[in-house]
Amino acid sequence: MSSYADRLAALREQLKSEKLDGFVVPLTDEHMSEYVGSYAQRLQWLTGFKGSAGSAVVLPEQAAIFVDGRYTLQVRQQVSADDWSYQSVPETSVADWLKDHAPKGARIGYDPWLHTRDWVKKAKEALASRGAELVPVGENPIDKIWIDRPEASKAKLVVQPDNYAGKGAAEKRTDIAEWLEKHDADAAVLSALDSIAWAFNVRGQDVTHTPVALAYAIVNKDGTADLFVADEKVGPDVRQHLGNGVRLHDRYAFEGALSGFKDKTVAVDPERAVSAIFDALDKAGAKILPLRDPVVLPKALKNKVEIAGQQAAQTRDGAVIARFLHWIDEEAPKGEVDELGASDKLEGLRRENPELRDLSFDSISGAGPNGAIVHYKSSEKTNRKLETGTLYLIDSGGQYVDGTTDITRTVPIGEPTDEMRDRFTRVLKGHIAVATAVFPKGTRGTQLDSFARRPLWDAGLDYAHGTGHGVGSFLAVHEGPQRIAPVTSSQSGGDEPLQAGMIISNEPGYYKTGEYGIRIENLVLVVDVHIDGEEKEMLGFETLTFAPIDRRLIVKDMLSPKELAWLNTYHRQVLEKIGPNLTGSDRAWLEQACAPI
């Protein structure tokens, strides 16, 4: 295996041979995915950086890697300072940096299959102001020098049957066709992998933790569709499931297919579709309608079958968590449990369920100070024992065939300090403030975010992440368009009003760097609420996740009577929902963990 310095040198040689002075390396795939397959891990191959978000720019004499605050330390451990300068986003951006560093007259390459059109526009403008040029490449130059690059996954598609999906794929296409009608459009391009999986009621195994398959789709106004996916991945069952309304093509035929839209009106999502798709349609002479992917909102609004599936998955998953927490209580005080051992144990318990297909994400198993690292991923190098007097934070989830779960619990190992209990109780108060909120239709998650923070603000504290993200139905554990987050970090599309049927996480936290982390996360369902004398149509939340919240960390006197009632009611429900799934000492443990305070 060549060194990273060798790889960088090889890329520079390759660029030179293509008459390019530089190249931009993002961490995404042709579908603007958050998690990507190993074949698309170009940033990691080139630089050694293993974080989940970042990008790099290579120039003849300089190279820079761009990461956000979560990875400030990690990038310095994984990426050589000899070859790379470290840049922080959002303080700077690739475009800003190029503006300052690109040689005058330079030709900087980019792969149009890995960037949005908006990014290309901004980077072009930045380079133009420098007298330099942004140039699309044909084949990605990294792929030419990455000899042992993994092939794209060949995993088969599987059918997501109606008894989990709750709505047939043909009916979903009819809805999209109606949407096209409304917008006077002939066709819609779907390129987000979870949108395609949802629209066709199929799931895949191409991306770790997200059950999607690499594909593109075009839905036409007559309700038929063209699905572009590697032939070898489609078995007879899927073929039959897709039926006559769906024409199958190889994934590589997609770009060519776009050339057939001369004078047609095609809806494309500027946030989810890459620049190359726009380029191809422009070239074809199509009229582009820049609209949000028509699957995004319906996918977020879970139907009754999806909700029932989620509830079944949660009952199963809650029992796993309870057994795990019982195990921690028994084993951790003996001093031999460490982060990796604990997350392995939890994975094992989850895998006892035949409905489990995957974890929803790499478990965040953080002991003591590692719990304060919000996106911590334990490794042999960082692995810590769960020591007495510390807190242990476990954020995990399962991809069950009927629902995706995501839960965080924080537990004390031995006796917690007063400060830990104070902080935990504040986080709990914020969690309850969201769980019990009722609000008029039209309210956005951004309007609820501060409810979760106020008990921390009162003590001069806060947490540096959003309060909630949407969750898919046996799909992506992070999905939009709804979220609960401060206005400041709201992305376009982040402001979608909450609607009944949306599932969203409720996960305030508190992190004391170098000491401990606290987070309490349940998933909640947006539901209609009726109040005597109401003058508005109101919404509220129904909690979906059932597992004990650690009573040893709660300062009872800090809770209002209403908060206390919420907690005791919640624990009674936990016992009712998951108790029947537990036996023997697990059941006894749950009973004491759920006793009223």
Place this chain on the structure above:
Amino acid sequence: MSSYADRLAALREQLKSEKLDGFVVPLTDEHMSEYVGSYAQRLQWLTGFKGSAGSAVVLPEQAAIFVDGRYTLQVRQQVSADDWSYQSVPETSVADWLKDHAPKGARIGYDPWLHTRDWVKKAKEALASRGAELVPVGENPIDKIWIDRPEASKAKLVVQPDNYAGKGAAEKRTDIAEWLEKHDADAAVLSALDSIAWAFNVRGQDVTHTPVALAYAIVNKDGTADLFVADEKVGPDVRQHLGNGVRLHDRYAFEGALSGFKDKTVAVDPERAVSAIFDALDKAGAKILPLRDPVVLPKALKNKVEIAGQQAAQTRDGAVIARFLHWIDEEAPKGEVDELGASDKLEGLRRENPELRDLSFDSISGAGPNGAIVHYKSSEKTNRKLETGTLYLIDSGGQYVDGTTDITRTVPIGEPTDEMRDRFTRVLKGHIAVATAVFPKGTRGTQLDSFARRPLWDAGLDYAHGTGHGVGSFLAVHEGPQRIAPVTSSQSGGDEPLQAGMIISNEPGYYKTGEYGIRIENLVLVVDVHIDGEEKEMLGFETLTFAPIDRRLIVKDMLSPKELAWLNTYHRQVLEKIGPNLTGSDRAWLEQACAPI
């Protein structure tokens, strides 16, 4: 006086003679002002509409008037349905309507001194899609047919001395020059009237309730400025105050002066400067920097002298309110007090203060069901008596030479119902939730808005206005860039993070159509807050307004111990601050009104 039908016909004749097929009539002036002088009341002259916001379009065969939800009823009373169709914003807009109704090939006129550049761009696009054209006019065609149009005010400018302004005008210009330096600009255009008043430490009398003078200004990077204002309005005192650094020109010389900026970089605010200013700079060959007016933020951040002035004004104003509320308590039960009589009484009490220059706005004096009309303005026609068993809402303020006030109180006439007391207590809880909020630096007002609504949401209720607006220092009673409002209604610039020194209103309410209105409004100052163990720099609010909150409307059991403590502490402070300004029975009344509950 001609009829409105005659005026409309005359305008159509005038347009015909100018080869125009239509004309757009907004309600603003050349400074995009919220309140405008009588010379600029073209919409009212043409249509009869007396509301504070609206616009109209005249076509050969049709005419439409556009108002928002506040004026749905009023527009039908004041504007003839024979000649005008009623349109609701934001459901539709002038541009949308033109898109549907403009004759193909039509030339629709607009006055470029009365619209932003963005509006012109959108309207142009809308008309282009219709095959029609938007055409700037030279002189406004309404002015040509409005024979008895009032002249622009000739009122003199007055100096706002440093002992009220707290910072010299030369120093303010130096700050703007530094800002220009930072942005590589040669000059900044100021066209917002309150920005000019603040920057030059002058006040005017050209607009009712807002002490500003019609003027334009250009501040240059050397710290000198050009001020464009009618010569007759500038006396020797103001001339001397302005000094050598400010060149005086007639207001009408402004457009010509813009022609001198060939190849210069000029900062202009796209939200506050009209299209004509951009057109003139474009024509001159200037490079335009579209940036927010550099006065907006410093004006919002009150200095120590301005804060002390505001506090002095509040003490004075609070005593006025207390005397007024005492008078209401004595007189209303006799059955002879009506809305106009009450607001006259209040104005009379305010005018006893020699520091008063004007009211901050037309008092909202709403008895019973009129209190439920959020922007109610009483008239002989709508005037109601304050009847037993109803609520009376009074929203008012004074323009004192040292500060602008704005306060709302709601009082019961006779015995209030349980529902009234429940609603009032919920509004009070919301008010206290804002007043007591502490939050990290960087927090925006939009993040605090829901605190004010939650107690109402809990009962399925809400109010259809923002929670708080910025307030000037002897300037506009509504100023940006901060506000407390839902994300949904956030304008660009409405998202400015709160900073110490900002003054903002805290005014949740509840309105039961046809029955009563409730609002509790105090002004608050954003201040630094220190908390033991804080990990963030924190901010909070210090209440500036002191007047009793009616104890007869409070359900004690609905208040938490903290809320109760806030209320009793507030009332103790009211007594301390304004008690010394009261004597005899007023003082005795205040003591019982401020007694702890």
